[in-house]
Amino acid sequence: MSATTSTPIHPVLTNRRSPRSFDATATISNEALLAILEAARWAPSANNFQPWRFHVGVRGDEVFTSILGTLVPFNQSWANRASALVLVSVVDQNEDGSPRPISGFDAGLAVSQLTFEAHSRGQVAHQMAGFDAAKAAATFELPTQIAPIVVIAIGTQGPAEQLEGVLLERENAPRQRKDLAEIVLAGLPN
Amino acid sequence: MSATTSTPIHPVLTNRRSPRSFDATATISNEALLAILEAARWAPSANNFQPWRFHVGVRGDEVFTSILGTLVPFNQSWANRASALVLVSVVDQNEDGSPRPISGFDAGLAVSQLTFEAHSRGQVAHQMAGFDAAKAAATFELPTQIAPIVVIAIGTQGPAEQLEGVLLERENAPRQRKDLAEIVLAGLPN
Numbered sequence: 151m152s153a154t155t156s157t158p159i160h161p162v163l164t165n166r167r168s169p170r171s172f173d174a175t176a177t178i179s180n181e182a183l184l185a186i187l188e189a190a191r192w193a194p195s196a197n198n199f200q201p202w203r204f205h206v207g208v209r210g211d212e213v214f215t216s217i218l219g220t221l222v223p224f225n226q227s228w229a230n231r232a233s234a235l236v237l238v239s240v241v242d243q244n245e246d247g248s249p250r251p252i253s254g255f256d257a258g259l260a261v262s263q264l265t266f267e268a269h270s271r272g273q274v275a276h277q278m279a280g281f282d283a284a285k286a287a288a289t290f291e292l293p294t295q296i297a298p299i300v301v302i303a304i305g306t307q308g309p310a311e312q313l314e315g316v317l318l319e320r321e322n323a324p325r326q327r328k329d330l331a332e333i334v335l336a337g338l339p340n
Numbered sequence: 341m342s343a344t345t346s347t348p349i350h351p352v353l354t355n356r357r358s359p360r361s362f363d364a365t366a367t368i369s370n371e372a373l374l375a376i377l378e379a380a381r382w383a384p385s386a387n388n389f390q391p392w393r394f395h396v397g398v399r400g401d402e403v404f405t406s407i408l409g410t411l412v413p414f415n416q417s418w419a420n421r422a423s424a425l426v427l428v429s430v431v432d433q434n435e436d437g438s439p440r441p442i443s444g445f446d447a448g449l450a451v452s453q454l455t456f457e458a459h460s461r462g463q464v465a466h467q468m469a470g471f472d473a474a475k476a477a478a479t480f481e482l483p484t485q486i487a488p489i490v491v492i493a494i495g496t497q498g499p500a501e502q503l504e505g506v507l508l509e510r511e512n513a514p515r516q517r518k519d520l521a522e523i524v525l526a527g528l529p530n
Binding site for chain 2: 156157158159160163164166168180181183184185187188189190191192193194196197198200202203204205206207208211213239240251252254255256257258259260261262263265266267270277279290299300325326327328330333334335336337338339340
């Protein structure tokens with residue numbers, strides 16, 4: 151595992167993190183939220199199927215509170231300060247009912263563009279797999295072919311010092327990734 | 341379906357397409373290829389598991405030829421002009437052998453960052469689900485917990501006019517996406 155970036159990449163990608171120190175007083179404009187969703191919308195997908203679906207809550211509204219209630223307690227403890235919470239679900243069946251295993255991958259493409267757009271606008275986005283997908287499906291009465299996959303907290307980053315204990319430790323920990331030689335199984339450029 | 345972007349988003353996302361008109365004379369530098377892989381490397385993933393793996397071929401080398409041979413004929417007909425082909429696979433089991441259904445989504449996050457970095461450098465990237473995953477797994481002797489999911493053609497875009505028939509039609513077709521109201525199931529900002 152190495153935290154160094156050997157080759158320069160786009161600064162938004164270099165600087166992107168998944169923080170937990172959201173500013174509980176910050177709100178997000180409708181314009182920014184629309185642009186962030188629009189960025190997801192334009193992602194590519196196999197056969198242009200666009201299997202991504204979103205439920206969008208703004209802090210204080212009913213959708214936000216419902217999404218927050220699906221998170222594991224650890225995530226609730228910091229995500230309640232986000233300006234918005236987005237539940238991401240995937241259409242994992244074709245129209246004929248056959249499974250569509252590529253849908254999760256395609257949703258990742260869309261969520262990455264959403265995250266990029268948020269960070270390029272000075273917002274931050276933190277994705278969570280730690281939530282109750284069955285509860286989310288029930289809460290929002292999703293049909294069987296639409297499965298919740300991730301929740302994203304979006305907002306303004308505040309001071310790390312508002313956090314305590316393990317939250318503060320994680321916030322200040324360096325980002326770490328496997329070396330390129332571990333993830334490029336053949337053909338790593340010199 | 342609408343092709344208009346109602347809200348401005350980052351220009352790299354606005355302009356990104358998945359072209360087929362690769363310039364068969366163009367090569368990609370090791371520096372650019374490294375940066376493109378580095379961008380994928382820094383994607384977030386559930387529990388920082390980093391389930392993405394890459395085989396990287398440069399036009400003319402053995403890995404490129406092997407990956408090209410796994411594509412469906414339609415994709416071979418244009419992807420042979422790419423400067424590089426990348427086979428993306430996912431580690432879809434945890435270390436204890438249990439399934440890891442979030443891996444495909446996480447791989448999408450990494451591939452999106454790879455694609456963004458390529459386009460921000462003036463390269464283009466076109467993802468394909470149209471390939472023989474079993475043949476790719478056999479060719480590269482992948483262990484059972486690593487499953488091929490997509491192939492990416494990376495290179496320099498050439499003139500569309502080098503294409504013919506359905507390839508040319510698709511190259512010149514406007515990008516289309518579902519309206520935001522179709523993919524945002526609750527909480528669409530005004």
